[in-house]
Each structure stands twice: as C-alpha cells, then as structure tokens.
Amino acid sequence: MITPRYAGCARGRVQRWLPMTERQGSDERSPRPRLETTEVVRSRMSRQRARDTGIEVSVRQELHRMGLRFRIHRRPLQGVRREADLIFTRVKVAVFVDGCFWHGCPDHATWPKNNEQFWRTKIEGNRARDVDTDARLAAAGWLTVRIWEHEKAVDAALRVAATVRDRRGHDRPGLRHGVGGVS
Template identity: 70%
Template structure:
C-alpha cells in the first residue's frame, strides 16, 4: 500500500495556494507599470513548450518568473518539511530541475529568463527587470568599417 503523500489538512491548505496573480506578482506588475513598462501576463513565451511565464516582454524577449521560496527551494528561505520529507524534497527538486530546463530552452531561443524570489522587494525586482528590458530593447549598432569616411 502506498503511503499518503500529504495529510488531508495539508492537501486542503496547499490547494488554496494561488499560482496566479499572487500578491507578490501584483506588486511587481504594479511597479513595472509605474515605471512605464507594458507587458503580457501568464503567457507561454515559446510555442510548443508548456511553460508559462508570469510576465512577458515579447519584443525584448524577456520572461519573468516569480518563484515562491518554498516551491522553488529558495537558498535563503527554503524549508524542508519533516512530514513526508522524501516526497517534498523530490517535488521541490523536480521544480528546480524544470526551472533550469525552462531557462535553458528560453536561452536557446534567444530569450532571457529573469527569476524573482517572492521575498524580494517589488521595487528592487522591478528596477532589475526594467534594466534588463531596456538593455534588450536597445538597437544594436552594426559597425561597417565605413564610419567617419566621406
């Protein structure tokens, strides 16, 4: 017989956890909007890849993921539950592996994944995202070797 992975109470509590439009996401989106940035929310940056970014800057090819400290194993705040510890360790490690795979797939397609931890200040995270988006939006100057010739 297979052991229960969680108690009914834990399962009920976890099912109430929002995966979209969390307070952290809303605060980050608000700060980005105040900075004059426009974006899409909860989109798949790559066709055929079932990974959804929380915030997407299409033309700049920047995908922002807001990661929860528990679910993604934050190096500062991660906790390992004592009950069903093997189940939870495997779950969180699978999440981390999927995150790394997502970042690699995006990079291969010319995108940049920006990861924001839920504990980060929305203002600081927005400034970091805004800087990256601005850098990726700048037109690249092509040098022809003919500059300065008349």
C-alpha cells in the same frame, strides 16, 4: 461512489473520467501516493495561489507605473509547456516569480519533515525544470529573469526594467526615466 465526469477529448473521443486503477494504460502511470497529512495542512496547501500572488501583482504594478507594458501568464515558446508570469515579447524577456518553498529558495527554503521524500523530489524536480526552462528560452534568444517571492517588489521591478532597457539597446519612450527610481 465516483460519478462520471468528462475530461475532454483524447484522440478525438470524449472519454469518461475513471479512477487511475480503471483507466486503460494504467500500467504507464501509477497513481499518486496518498500523502500523510492533516486537514489543516491540506486546506492551507489547497489555498496556495499559482498565479496573481501578492509579489507578482506588486511587481506588475511597479512595472506599469514605470511605463512598461507586458503580457501576463503566457508561454514564451510554442510547444513548450512552460508559462512565464510576465513576458516582454518585443525584447524577448520572460519573468518568473518563484515561491521560496516551491522552488527551493537558497535563503528561505525549508524541507518539510512530513512526507519528506515526496517534497524533496517535488522541489528538486521544480528546480531542474527551472534550469531546463532557462536553457530552452536562452537557446531561443530569450532572457529569463527570476524573482523570489521574498524580494521587495520595487527592487525586483527595477531589475526587470533595467533588463528590458538593456535588451532594447537604447532608450525608448515606453520606459519613463525617473519614475519609480529608474534613471
């Protein structure tokens, strides 16, 4: 039996959680398909981190060591439901750390054999959303830096630091030269 839970407010009213088939307006959204998978795969996929991944934390540490300060997990643009992993607000640089599987890395992406159509649609949708995000940010004057999870943290941090320095237009005390290979 499904127990009622509260999912927040919708148009000022608290609504009881219902299965998709019992919701009003269920014609608009169909329920997600039940994927054929094993418990081992389901368990592994549920443990995948969405934030604070190893590469993300390593890049943040390197950037901090270089003297750069930034915000983490923020939306660069109001009204756009896309969250950057790091943002440098003053110079309008947004950094996204993309997973090779989830974003279809050209070097390391693999196409699962099980539920192939679902995953192809999901990954291609992520790629399209990434392109759309880059375009929206560029239109608002932001520069996007994308880091793949397979990149070395030091190399990625150097690329981000160079981008931030270029956007500043001149050297400022906030970026220490000679630290971490930045010159």
